[in-house]
Amino acid sequence: MVVLSVPAEVTVILLDIEGTTTPIAFVKDTLFSYIKENVKEYLQTHWEEEECQQDVSLLRKQAEKDSHLDGAVPIPAASGSGADDLQQMIQAVVDNVFWQMSLDRKTTALKQLQGHMWRAAFTAGHMKTEFFEDVVPAVRKWRDAGMKVYIYSSGSVEAQKLLFGHSTEGNILELFDGYFDTNIGYKVESESYRKIADSIGCSTNNILFLTDVTLEASAAEEADVHVAVVVRPGNAGLTDDEKTYYSLITSFRELCLPASS
Numbered sequence: 097m098v099v100l101s102v103p104a105e106v107t108v109i110l111l112d113i114e115g116t117t118t119p120i121a122f123v124k125d126t127l128f129s130y131i132k133e134n135v136k137e138y139l140q141t142h143w144e145e146e147e148c149q150q151d152v153s154l155l156r157k158q159a160e161k162d163s164h165l166d167g168a169v170p171i172p173a174a175s176g177s178g179a180d181d182l183q184q185m186i187q188a189v190v191d192n193v194f195w196q197m198s199l200d201r202k203t204t205a206l207k208q209l210q211g212h213m214w215r216a217a218f219t220a221g222h223m224k225t226e227f228f229e230d231v232v233p234a235v236r237k238w239r240d241a242g243m244k245v246y247i248y249s250s251g252s253v254e255a256q257k258l259l260f261g262h263s264t265e266g267n268i269l270e271l272f273d274g275y276f277d278t279n280i281g282y283k284v285e286s287e288s289y290r291k292i293a294d295s296i297g298c299s300t301n302n303i304l305f306l307t308d309v310t311l312e313a314s315a316a317e318e319a320d321v322h323v324a325v326v327v328r329p330g331n332a333g334l335t336d337d338e339k340t341y342y343s344l345i346t347s348f349r350e351l352c353l354p355a356s357s
């Protein structure tokens with residue numbers, strides 16, 4: 097087995113979800129399919145609720161920012177009160193969600209709605225999160241060795257807690273010291289990693305970030321965070337340059353913690 101030595105200054109391991117702890121196939125075929133199949137009915141059922149109105153309002157603001165993009169789907173401002181107007185509005189939101197998902201956009205607005213929609217499916221036991229088999233044993237081992245373990249995903253913190261609270265391994269929320277999402281900043285922006293370090297109360301070079309996406313790895317590295325790129329079945333391929341440049345792991349078992357941890 098290839099081993100990657102974790103630098104002695106690392107005290108925090110920061111984990112991405114999709115493509116790192118969890119197969120992309122689970123996210124696409126289960127989580128995202130659920131949204132596509134249920135978004136219209138969800139909006140029709142929950143439209144009058146405060147939480148749903150906040151989600152729609154955030155999506156509308158995002159749609160305004162996106163108006164210059166090719167194929168962007170606008171969401172009209174609430175106007176009349178007729179049933180036809182309501183159905184048109186709901187259809188615009190549905191179309192906007194489908195458009196954003198077709199591009200795998202990671203906007204806070206889309207992720208917030210998705211998190212709220214998954215709540216019913218997870219709490220009813222209709223969905224259980226899948227992890228690569230090495231993930232949970234490794235996280236337990238890291239924690240036993242004194243490491244802090246955090247999650248940083250584009251999925252909302254609320255969604256992250258649903259994922260780790262309802263998994264094929266049971267409720268494993270206790271394994272994590274905290275959760276970050278795009279409210280702290282996008283994963284492709286270096287500043288997000290500085291803010292995460294501030295929030296944890298450590299230096300950026302105390303963090304090792306594991307992700308499948310090299311744009312995220314590059315942003316983290318620019319902030320002086322240690323990174324390793326996770327290569328899993330179903331992940332996007334890497335270029336030869338990326339393979340040479342980044343430390344790669346195919347399993348969390350390949351990480352070797354410093355002796356004092």
Ligand SMILES: CSCCC(=O)C(=O)COP(=O)(O)O
Nearest residue numbers: 112113114249250251255256
């Ligand atoms: C709670 S994560 C659900 C998956 C998701 O919505 C997503 O965008 C995954 O992004 P990641 O940053 O974990 O690659």
Ligand SMILES: [Mg+2]
Nearest residue numbers: 112114115308
């Ligand atoms: Mg990922």
